[in-house]
Structures are given as structure tokens and as C-alpha cells.
Amino acid sequence: MKRFFISILTIAIFLLFFVSCYYDNEEALYPTLSNACDTTNVIYSGTIAPILSNNCYSCHSNANATFGGGIHLQSIADVITNSPKIVVSIKQTGSKPMPPGGKLNSCSITQFDIWVRNGMPNN
Numbered sequence: 001m002k003r004f005f006i007s008i009l010t011i012a013i014f015l016l017f018f019v020s021c022y023y024d025n026e027e028a029l030y031p032t033l034s035n036a037c038d039t040t041n042v043i044y045s046g047t048i049a050p051i052l053s054n055n056c057y058s059c060h061s062n063a064n065a066t067f068g069g070g071i072h073l074q075s076i077a078d079v080i081t082n083s084p085k086i087v088v089s090i091k092q093t094g095s096k097p098m099p100p101g102g103k104l105n106s107c108s109i110t111q112f113d114i115w116v117r118n119g120m121p122n123n
Contacts, residue, residue, distance in 0.1 A: 008040045037107035042114045044076050051108045052079065055099045069096075081122050087116060 042048070052060075052073050059068035073077040079086065089098035090109055097103070109115070116120070 037110060039111060039114050042111050042118065044079070044115065044120065046123075047111050048079065049076075049117050051104070051112065055104060055108075057099075076120075076122055083116055083120065087112065 011080075040045075056068075056073050058064060060070060060073040061070050062072055062074045065070060071082055073086070090104050092103055092111060
């Protein structure tokens with residue numbers, strides 16, 4: 001009987017020290033705190049142009065538009081002209097979802113929507 005209690009105590013100590021502890025970082029526990037999406041002042045030069053530069057220019061810059069179906073997105077005039085196509089493509093609802101490598105993050109999509117709804121301001 002004494003041996004049974006020692007075995008139970010050993011297992012309990014093992015579980016207490018090795019199973020109950022885990023480590024998480026703040027970003028994993030609270031993703032909204034570290035990944036805040038700034039939608040307060042969405043403008044072309046400060047918000048939209050960097051999104052396009054990071055995700056679209058490899059196919060839709062003036063130099064590479066032949067790869068992107070002839071759609072240029074390097075100037076604000078080009079983006080305003082193509083904004084209905086862009087909205088459909090980045091929301092992955094069109095026949096050609098963009099970017100082809102994977103969907104934009106939800107913050108970028110929200111910022112683009114806000115920019116279009118606000119009349120597509122430059123500055």
C-alpha cells in the first residue's frame with residue numbers, strides 16, 4: 001500500500017512540474033494588440049502605395065504590366081481607374097484572385113476598402 005501512494009505521489013509531482021507549464025508569447029495570446037490595423041488616415045501615398053508596392057508591382061508595374069494582363073497599378077490614376085477590378089480581385093471573389101501567391105491580409109483589404117469609400121484621396 002505504501003508503494004502505491006509513493007507511485008501516485010511521483011506521478012502527481014511529474015504532472016505538476018512537467019505538464020502544467022507552457023509558454024506563450026503575447027502576440028499568440030492577444031493577436032489584436034500587436035497587429036493593430038490603422039484605418040484612421042488611409043491615403044494613397046501613405047497606405048495604398050506601400051500595399052501595392054509589396055504585393056502587386058512584380059506583375060503590375062509599368063515595367064512588368066505585360067505579365068499582369070496589361071494592367072498598370074504604378075500611378076494613382078491607374079489605381080483609381082482599376083479600383084473596381086482591384087477590390088474584386090483582392091477580396092478573392094473574382095475569376096482571377098490577386099495576388100496569385102496568396103490572399104492579402106485582412107488589414108490591407110480593409111484599408112483599400114476605406115480608401116475607395118473615402119473617395120480615393122492622395123494626401
